[in-house]
Amino acid sequence: MSERAFRIWRGTAAGGEFGEHRIDVDEGMVVLDVLHRIQAKQANDLAIRWNCKAGKCGSCSMEINGRPRLACMTRMNLFADRETITVQPLKAFPVIRDLVTDVSWNFEQNKRIPPFRPGPKGSDGQYRMHQKDVDRVQEFRKCIECYLCQDVCHVLRDQSRKDAFVGPRFMIRLASLEMHPLDTADRIPAVRKEFGSGFCNITRCCTEVCPEHIEITDNGIIPLKERVVDRFYDPLLWLGRKIFGR
């Protein structure tokens, strides 16, 4: 057991400041454990979101020493013994209280995406898909909606272009639908126009922070951008693919 120093941002949309805490930390603890201990002993009303404590639900996103992370998967031994640990809410979204932010914008984006539309079933009443054809889609579907990628994407974070770009999370959601072997809807025009694929300039910051290690940029956004390019700059190629299969 050792005593560690924490600085935790406390406040609301109206403003706030860092609270200083010194707290005993046991072997094997993650940052979320320490925050819970602080909550139980020193700051009873500290607002935090969490659910699974195992990196599966994407609730405990926050910025720890300046980097967007899941608090439940951030082990204390990541930090040097004397290092003060600074914890802040996600910056790309408006704060509600303390470490809790208003992420409702993301739910609105999801709702705008045209839903899955499957083709007809096979003659035996079953759908067939082969594993190799769904590996990529399954990679995208690992997303736990932690929004860490949204938090680091400069288009949302620094340029505040939430009006124009849905962000990496929803680019891969779009990709997972577009690459779904059973889906028949066409979202490519919307990917460019409504969802703003052109705003992404492939900095890969999103991929770097994804706790699910999804290759957001290389496997998701770039192929989507290619489909957009094919469609709008090489419509004949697209038509050919449409007719002769992908």
Added chain:
Amino acid sequence: MLNVSEIQTFEHDVLVIGAGGAGLRAAIECSARGLSTGLVCKSLLGKAHTVMAEGGVAAALGNLDRRDNWKVHFRDTMRGGKFLNQWRMAELHARESPDRVRELEEWGAVFDRTKDGLISQRNFGGHRYPRLAHVGDRTGLEIIRTLQDHAVHKGFGIYMECTALDLHLDAGRIAGVLGYWRESGRFVLFRTRAVILATGGGGRAWRITSNSWEYTGDGTAMAYEAGADLMDMEFTQFHPTGMVWPPSVRGILVTEGVRGDGGVLLDSRKERFMFRYIPEKFADETAATEEEANRWLAGDKTARRPPELLTRDVVARAITQEVSEGRGSPHGGVYLDIASRLPAETIRKKLPSMYHQFKELAEVDITRQPMEVGPTLHYFMGGVRVDSDTQMSTVPGLFAAGECATGMHGANRLGGNSLSDLLVFGRLAGIGAEQYVKGLGAAPRIDEEQVRSAVRRATAPLNRDAGANPYVVHDDLQGVMGRHVGIVRTEAELLSALKELDRLKRDALGVKAPGVSQYNAAWHEALDLRSLLITAEAVTRAALMRQESRGAHTRLDFFGEREEWQKVNVIVRKAQDGQMETRAETRPGPPRDLAAIAHASIEDLEAGRV
């Protein structure tokens, strides 16, 4: 005096409380049937417990072994539940789960595939054939996301981070629900003709649990307060394999999929101890030697199943005994070894989130080292008593589905049978609610005085000048349940628990939440205490009443299953005087055709002779 008309109010035909698999599926059904539907949940959408489910969803699709069908699934479920399941529920579940799983595929779910391109299935404890449709070890995520993405286009009301506090009745029927927004602390009133509870279990009354903060037994407690019967509360499932080290992750689940894919349990001498714990009833269908178990794993259909895949109650008790007899691992568990059974690449592919979880939280590489595991409180078989076909509780207009309802799993749930339960009974609850709402005359009315007193009770912890710390009371409760109401129970222990619960109930009435009502964790904790205490007391009293050992309920002072207890369910209810009463209620006999299936030999079933 508080003016009720100033409380923000919504009106619906049906309010679904809980947005896990059961709640989402129920809400989708209600809205598809034209009911004005609302869905409330304590967390954000998509974060409910269902998201954490790992191993898979059980359905007799027969994609890997064509001998599988609903009858075998039904038989496995009854045997796993030690014949205390509601026969009709186990039947409906086994018959309908394949359609519910295929329906998810139609809504966009992408399960792992067989070589023929169909939904793949894996082995799990107590299931005769590979039956669990899965996506690696993140099946729950796939299911909740599919339902969520389907639901958001259906146009019903979704109220996130909104906690329901009390059910309100009009002449004994459901009339509304009072809740509060976690974000602002403001109250909100739902006027509604029917309520579907889908709030999950109450594992947070224990310290070592796989459950998240949401599992405080709210639905169970709200139903109890509204006068509904609870049933089978003594059956709390301890999952045999939770993490044990480091202390801060103690209880976090290690999926049964590890054993389904070949993982073995070892004691400190590296011996596969499960061969020593095979119950007589299962001996015919369990491998006798390691050699036979290995052949089964390799696909030999004449070999029998390894004993690591016995039902959870058996495995959890075996681990407890190994540890108490001094053959445990350094941190008080046993070893679960997959490293020496599968190539590293396969482990990472089939169990990615287990690999990740151990690597990041315990610094253990499961492709090279064994895991240390021990039992963790995981699931409530008990809960709100419902009609098997309509899912209506004993309170008119109040329905329940998913983990907060009871009847489907009897004395012990098989892995994978929960996710399928959510889909089957979520949907049926929606249908039940539609029938009820359509048959209802005038809209029920909410009693304003009731609402005022509920608001006063809820705000007391904020308004009081001083009082106990709610976190400390919760911690105290967890200690009590861990000490006295664990895997093995005795009358003396249970009586001590009741005494301590009395003390805790008094403490809980005087807790203080400092600060304002906006997103105040201490206040939320203070409000959850009531549900936790009701749930804990119901478990304890039911456990005291059932004088036998069956499934997940083990009494050291009443060894083994007793014939007379097979014939009854323990019912818990709030009596007229406000005290908790328990009674043993005789079960109706099973329909003859179902009994024949459940007691048939596997050979007869496979050959279609039953």
